[in-house]
Amino acid sequence: MKRISIHTLKRLPRYHQYLLEQQHSGVQKVSAKQIALALELNEVQVRKDIQYVTKSPGKPKTGHITSTLVYEIETFLGYHQTNHACLIGVGHLGKALLNYEGFLEKGLEISVAFDKDETKIDQSIKQIKVLPMSQLRPICNRLKIQLAIITVPSEQAQEVTDLLIESGIKAIWNFAPTTLVVPSDVFVYQEDLSISFSVVSHHLQKLVTKGDIK
Amino acid sequence: MKRISIHTLKRLPRYHQYLLEQQHSGVQKVSAKQIALALELNEVQVRKDIQYVTKSPGKPKTGHITSTLVYEIETFLGYHQTNHACLIGVGHLGKALLNYEGFLEKGLEISVAFDKDETKIDQSIKQIKVLPMSQLRPICNRLKIQLAIITVPSEQAQEVTDLLIESGIKAIWNFAPTTLVVPSDVFVYQEDLSISFSVVSHHLQKLVTKGDIK
Incomplete structure (x- = not known):
């Protein structure tokens, strides 16, 4: 390749x-x-x-x-294969992603979610069960999950990452706005919603200065 | 420019x-x-x-x-100016964006949110008030808001867009996975979370085929 x-x-x-x-x-x-x-x-x-x-x-x-x-x-x-993922952090963003319709046709299936908040455990969102953090390692091992989506607050993201790596995760899609430290064989894709905003913001300036976006 | x-x-x-x-x-x-x-x-x-x-x-x-x-x-x-925005649709994604910490330093301030669900009206999320849709036009006019963030379900997005355009909105950041029809003087930035996933997905394939991403 x-x-x-x-x-x-x-x-x-x-x-x-x-x-x-x-x-x-x-x-x-x-x-x-x-x-x-x-x-x-x-x-x-x-x-x-x-x-x-x-x-x-x-x-x-x-x-x-x-x-x-x-x-x-x-x-x-990779749309023709299914990538099973776990999601950590069932807050607003986590729930939004669990409810997102567009992933399955792109080969992404969130199989299981984890949260440390006991009140969220055993809830199901779109048939995806929320499990306690203590289950992360055994479940990821058993389901051979290699991909994790992080939607916890920034200050918890590294701790979660360390646990994910111990659990055999090889790729992380990180929505927490913080840089994660990982071994070289683990891939991190850092999502940054404010980067998209730069495009919108530039356009709003154009309204005054009359430039153009190609 | x-x-x-x-x-x-x-x-x-x-x-x-x-x-x-x-x-x-x-x-x-x-x-x-x-x-x-x-x-x-x-x-x-x-x-x-x-x-x-x-x-x-x-x-x-x-x-x-x-x-x-x-x-x-x-x-x-445009980080040194403040772009006031309204957000339409206070579901999980809407709440996640209202809670997002990284916007203000990039010059984005969500000033007000709207939802058609009456049970959400008059709630405040991070001091941003949720108002009924009937208030959209007068509030956007009064606050001179030119930017809207759409986080409603796809099937409601066009109807909301039409209302936004009537209310003087000139730029839309659309998180609903659907293509909006707008006049040529209105700018739409279409957010698509599954596009980021293509990068992650490609990496997961690499785990098998041993390629490399530059």
Whole structure:
């Protein structure tokens, strides 16, 4: 597998969404140029991104077969396999993620949730059971869970992380706004909602200064 | 103002975070090369991104004065002004955002929240009052709010959007997983949590195939 940038990985779901729409509209072939135009991206970049996921170069003028490219992106991004995850911290954000509809079709299944608050134990949210922290290690081992989603407050995130690593977790999607210390074989993806806001904020400034976002 | 890509806008907060850390450690000058190395990005790209925010080209070897660059990025991203926002939909995600600590320092202040559920009206979350939908238009007008955050279920999002536009909203940060129809002078930033998951998912596949993410 070639090295791939995080930016490519984040553009691929957008191509997928666009291609799915085209497929549903009966469009049988789509070129990199069309994708670039529709999503307001650079054509060379789109072409490069697509090279990661497909062996077919696409025909110079007509491009790629839509359904094939959809399938190839899905395979590349792992939508056809199921990644079982545990979620730690059943607060507002935790509950929002447990209720989120869009994960399953992308191959993410939150199998179990944990919280240290005894009043939350044994509740079920969308059929996902909330268990006490003492169960984390045995359950992750038994279910062979490698992915954890952290939605605890910042000051508890490192302690939770240490426990997750002891429990065999290899990838962490961290929503707590704090940098986690992990061994080199554990992957952390740091979610930062305020980064999206930079795009919105810049636009609001534009309302005054009249620039443009491409 | 030059046209700027969404990718640049999303990288700038990462530079800002890194530069702040450097500044706190007493590092007085930082070059594009150092930023690129630390964040595993392309140096040419970092250099280009920085050109958007600063008039100073930076010295060829030593780079930019850390504190100046921090300030320039903050100004560019609008952290020094306050963007007042309203939030529609006080469910789990809405509550999570109302409780989120990181917005204020980036210039985002959620001033008021709205919900159609009468049992939620007049509650306060972090001193932000929940008001009925009937108050949306007069309150947004009175407070001159131009930014709205949508956290209602997908099927209600368009109806809410129409009301927001009537109320003078010019920018929408949409967390509902649905495409909104808006006039051309209204900016929508579509949040999609499952896009971040594509990065995590790709890593989990790596555990088997042993690739690498740059």
